[in-house]
Amino acid sequence: MDEAPQNERISEAEQAVMEALWTRSPLTANEVADAVAPARGWTLATVKTLLSRLVTKQAVETAPDGKRFLYSPRVARVDFAAGESKRLVDRLFGGSAAGLFAHLAEAEALTDKDLNQIEALLKELRK
């Protein structure tokens, strides 16, 4: 099999495009632009460039639809998030998720709401 998973990094600008496709897909280039260009102050040209780079990186796939293309994500958002999270945990906390958590706690980056949710999740996991 040649299920080439995306080795290529997705940049920040590219992620904005992915978000649009993760929200709804397939989309035409124009629809993607409508979704992301205003917020970022991009022109259609910029979105088109990002889309082709994502296709090259195999993060997005295209399906011909008459004259144009329909774009869909090839990598799931969850997988992307997993990769980025792992990357951070490895890079900063020696691979220990608890290290990250401890850090967030110490930096008081955790709201009460966060704590409650985490507590609930923990209980859930312990079942």
Next chain:
Amino acid sequence: MDEAPQNERISEAEQAVMEALWTRSPLTANEVADAVAPARGWTLATVKTLLSRLVTKQAVETAPDGKRFLYSPRVARVDFAAGESKRLVDRLFGGSAAGLFAHLAEAEALTDKDLNQIEALLKELRK
């Protein structure tokens, strides 16, 4: 006051240099190179470049020591980690740390050890 905190991003290669300085400082350029160059396959020249970029970015400061410089970090590792973590949480989980935690849980990226430590931390925080 003009405690210019580093606005500039620290790149991945640069972080390797920072790690050396966070471990021990001040260090000479050579000592930094001894600490990081072998693992990354870098030459002394590369380390020197990274050091000066870090000085420009105000992430590292120098103190003259005779003919040469002694380098020390200007940003604490904790602050760097905080920035990067927040960045990730914002970018991927809409600013919710619990979202990150839930994600790690779901991806089974949490070991039992992680869970125990987190539980202990939670208890601590709840005191």
Next chain:
DNA sequence: CGTAATCGACTACGAATGTAAACATGAAGC
């Protein structure tokens, strides 16, 4: 049919990054 609108492909270009060599200058040894 011919002209205009559309759309992907190609090209552009400056800033940041990774990696490093060349250079200048001062110190240290012979």
Next chain:
DNA sequence: GCTTCATGTTTACATTCGTAGTCGATTACG
């Protein structure tokens, strides 16, 4: 004192990223 070594500064160059314009083909409208 002159040569050599050490060390910071300057310059270099390929790649990626952010941002966008232009071109060529195809479709749609009049």
